[in-house]
Amino acid sequence: MLIATTLAIFVAMILAIIRGITGPTLYDRILAVNMFCTKTVLLISLLGFVMGRPEFLDIAIVYALISFISVIGVLRYSDTNQFKHTSAHDELPKKEP
């Protein structure tokens, strides 16, 4: 059952890659990358159990944190076009009129 679950995760990752390549907008691509990262965390955990080495779970924890930071960073860049620490919504009402 572990190997069947691993194959199912592989199928879901391939479908996410297809959506990421053919996505119409930027946000579809970010969504596909986010789903791919979550599936990678699950895949690392499952491979640790399949190969009999549960120490892979440390790598899964670190990968989850890195994927979260990367998605938040890309979204901040797409929102403000810079990596500054000012929030975008303080400047939005000044731009609108």
Place this chain on the structure above:
Amino acid sequence: MDIVILVSSSLCLFIGSFLCVSGGIGILRFPDFYTRMHAVGVTDTLGAGMILIGLMILSPDFLVFTKLMIVLLLTLLIGPTTSHVLAKAAFHNGLKPALNNKPLKQSKTKEPTH
């Protein structure tokens, strides 16, 4: 006792893998960004949770159980936060949802029946 652990973990893993594959099909088949986000949310919370619970039942000692619990809590924290930020950024940057009455609006400009 051994077969109870095996059957329950296999059931959890099967439900999780089914949800992951259905979410993968949904991210290809849904027509809009916001509906695709719904499919990804299902795989991020329920599919990942079921697979991690199935691995927790199989875990040999307490350290592995604790690490799987940490991964599950991180996933449950990260998935909704990322979905919220992604939807807010997309909506603030002007990505409109594909509504059902779009041809009705186009026909309204030609002949104002309503």
